[in-house]
Amino acid sequence: MTFRKILLIFTFAALSSVFYVGYSASLGRIGFPLDDAWIHQTYARNVSQGYGWSFEAGKLSGGATAPLWTLLISFGYWLKIPPLFWAFMLGVVFLASTSVLVVRCFEEIDPKISWLGLYFLIEWHFSWASVSGMETILAVFLVIFVFYLLKMYPNRYLLSLCLAASVWVRPDLVTLFLPVLVWLLSRRAGFGFWQPKIFVIFLLPALSIIAYLIFNQWVSGAFFPTTFYAKQAEYAEMRKFPFLYRFWQQFSIALIGSGVLLLGGFFYQIYHRWIAKDWEALSWVAWYLIIVGVYAARLPVTYQHGRYMIPAIVVYYLFGLQGSVILYRWLVKKRRWGWILARSGLLSWLVTSLAFWWFGGSAYGRDVMLIETQMVDIAKWAEKNLPSNSRLAVHDIGAIGYFTTHELIDLAGLINPEVIPFIRDENKLAEYLDRKDVDYLICFPEWYPRLTKGLQIVHQADSRVVREYDELPMTIFRWNLNSFISLKEEGYFDAILYVQGF
Numbered sequence: 088m089t090f091r092k093i094l095l096i097f098t099f100a101a102l103s104s105v106f107y108v109g110y111s112a113s114l115g116r117i118g119f120p121l122d123d124a125w126i127h128q129t130y131a132r133n134v135s136q137g138y139g140w141s142f143e144a145g146k147l148s149g150g151a152t153a154p155l156w157t158l159l160i161s162f163g164y165w166l167k168i169p170p171l172f173w174a175f176m177l178g179v180v181f182l183a184s185t186s187v188l189v190v191r192c193f194e195e196i197d198p199k200i201s202w203l204g205l206y207f208l209i210e211w212h213f214s215w216a217s218v219s220g221m222e223t224i225l226a227v228f229l230v231i232f233v234f235y236l237l238k239m240y241p242n243r244y245l246l247s248l249c250l251a252a253s254v255w256v257r258p259d260l261v262t263l264f265l266p267v268l269v270w271l272l273s274r275r276a277g278f279g280f281w282q283p284k285i286f287v288i289f290l291l292p293a294l295s296i297i298a299y300l301i302f303n304q305w306v307s308g309a310f311f312p313t314t315f316y317a318k319q320a321e322y323a324e325m326r327k328f329p330f331l332y333r334f335w336q337q338f339s340i341a342l343i344g345s346g347v348l349l350l351g352g353f354f355y356q357i358y359h360r361w362i363a364k365d366w367e368a369l370s371w372v373a374w375y376l377i378i379v380g381v382y383a384a385r386l387p388v389t390y391q392h393g394r395y396m397i398p399a400i401v402v403y404y405l406f407g408l409q410g411s412v413i414l415y416r417w418l419v420k421k422r423r424w425g426w427i428l429a430r431s432g433l434l435s436w437l438v439t440s441l442a443f444w445w446f447g448g449s450a451y452g453r454d455v456m457l458i459e460t461q462m463v464d465i466a467k468w469a470e471k472n473l474p475s476n477s478r479l480a481v482h483d484i485g486a487i488g489y490f491t492t493h494e495l496i497d498l499a500g501l502i503n504p505e506v507i508p509f510i511r512d513e514n515k516l517a518e519y520l521d522r523k524d525v526d527y528l529i530c531f532p533e534w535y536p537r538l539t540k541g542l543q544i545v546h547q548a549d550s551r552v553v554r555e556y557d558e559l560p561m562t563i564f565r566w567n568l569n570s571f572i573s574l575k576e577e578g579y580f581d582a583i584l585y586v587q588g589f
Contacts, residue, residue, distance in 0.1 A: 103214050108218055116460070120457075120458060121221065125485030140306050142488055171220075182208065188234075214448070226253070234405070243285070250267065254296055262374060265374050317506075333387035341404070346407065348436045457552050461561040462487070466486040473527060477493060478526050478527075480528045513536075528566045542565065545565050
C-alpha cells in the first residue's frame with residue numbers, strides 16, 4: 088500500500104469523525120456521548136498529576152475497565168493538550184488504522200475490491216466510537232490487527248504484543264486466543280507447533296494476564312475491575328429473559344444500518360469456508376458468536392448503540408463483505424435479472440451506509456447533548472454551589488468526579504464496590520447513605536423512584552433534552568438535612584454554622 092493511499096485513508100477518517108463532532112457542535116455542545124468517558128479522563132488526569140491509579144485523588148480504586156486506554160489518555164495531560172482534542176485524535180488514528188488493515192486484507196483477495204475497506208470509515212458504529220472518548224475504537228483496532236497478522240503478516244512478536252495489550256483494553260478480548268490457537272494448530276505441520284519459538288506468542292500474553300490480575304487485586308481487592316462485577320449486578324434482571332432472545336439482541340446490533348444487507352453474504356461466506364474446510368476463518372466466526380453469547384449470558388444490554396459488541400461486529404462486517412462480493416459476482420453472470428439484482432443490491436448498500444453514517448452523526452450529537460446538559464452541567468453547578476465539605480451520592484460518577492472536588496459515594500459501585508451486593512435494593516441503599524452521612528443525592532429520579540420520593544429538590548438540569556426520552560432531568564436532592572446549610576432565595580448555599588448532628 089502506497090503512502091499516498093494511507094494518507095488519504097487517514098484524511099477520510101478525520102473527515103468522518105470531524106463530521107460527528109461538528110454535528111454535536113451544531114446542536115450547541117462538544118463533548119463525550121457517554122459519562123464513562125469522563126471516568127477515563129479523571130483517572131488519566133490523576134495519573135498524570137502523580138496521584139496514582141485513583142478516581143478520587145490518592146485513593147486507589149478499580150473503576151476504569153481499560154487501563155491501557157486510560158494511560159494513552161494520560162499522555163494528553165502530560166503534553167498539555169486539551170483532553171477532548173487528544174481523545175478525538177486517538178480515536179481518528181485507530182479508526183484510520185483499522186481501515187488501512189482492512190484495505191490490505193481486501194487487496195490480498197482482489198485489488199479491485201480493496202476500496203471496501205473504506206466502509207469501516209463510514210460504518211456509523213465505528214464513526215461514533217472514534218469520538219466517544221472510550222476504549223471501544225482501540226478494541227476494534229486490536230481485533231482487526233490480530234486478524235491481519237494471522238492472515239497477512241504472521242509475525243509472532245507482534246502477535247504476542249497485540250494479545251498482551253488486548254487484555255488491558257477489554258478483559259473479554261482474552262478470547263482472541265481462540266483464533267490464534269486454531270491458526271497454530273492448522274499450521275503445526277509447517278513449522279512445528281511444539282517448537283519453542285511458538286511459545287513466544289503466548290509468553291508475553293500469559294505474563295500480561297497475570298500482571299492484569301495482580302494490578303486489579305492491588306487497586307480494588309478483586310481480580311477484575313469493579314465495573315466487571317457492578318455492571319452484571321446492576322443489570323441482573325435482564326438475564327431473566329430467554330437466552331435466545333438475549334442472544335438475538337446482541338447479534339442484531341450489527342444489523343442496525345447497512346449491516347442488515349450483508350446478512351446473506353455473512354452466512355454464504357460461512358458456508359463457503361465450511362465447504363473449503365477453512366478452520367482458521369471459521370474460528371473467527373466462532374469467536375464472534377462466543378462474544379455474542381458471553382454478553383447475552385452475563386451482560387445483555389444494548390444501550391449506547393451496543394458499544395460492548397462493537398469490537399466484535401468487525402468480524403461480521405468482514406465476512407459479510409467477502410460473502411457479498413462472491414454473491415454479487417455470481418449474480419452478474421446470470422441473465423439480466425441477476426445483473427439488475429446485483430447492481431440494485433450494491434446501490435442499496437451504498438445508500439444505506441451513507442444514510443446511517445448521517446443518522447449516526449445525529450445520534451452522536453443527541454448523545455453528547457444529553458451528557459453535557461445533564462451530567463456535565465449538573466457537575467459544574469454542584470462544584471460552584473454546594474459546600475465543599477458536603478458528601479455526594481451519585482449515579483453516574485464520570486462528569487461529577489471530573490468537574491467537582493467533593494467527596495463522592497458511587498451508587499453504581501465503581502469506586503464503592505461494597506454497594507454491589509445491594510445495588511438495586513433501594514431500602515438497603517437508603518440505609519447505606521445514612522451510614523455514610525451523605526448530604527446530597529444526584530441522579531435521574533426514574534432510576535431510584537423510592538429513594539428519591541419525597542426528597543427536597545435542590546437543583547435540576549435542563550429538561551429540554553431529556554424530554555424526548557420521556558424522563559425527568561438529572562436532579563440534586565437534599566439527603567441529610569444538616570443544620571449548617573441554608574438555602575438562599577436565589578438558589579445558592581451558604582455555610583452558616585457547623586453543628587453536625589446537633
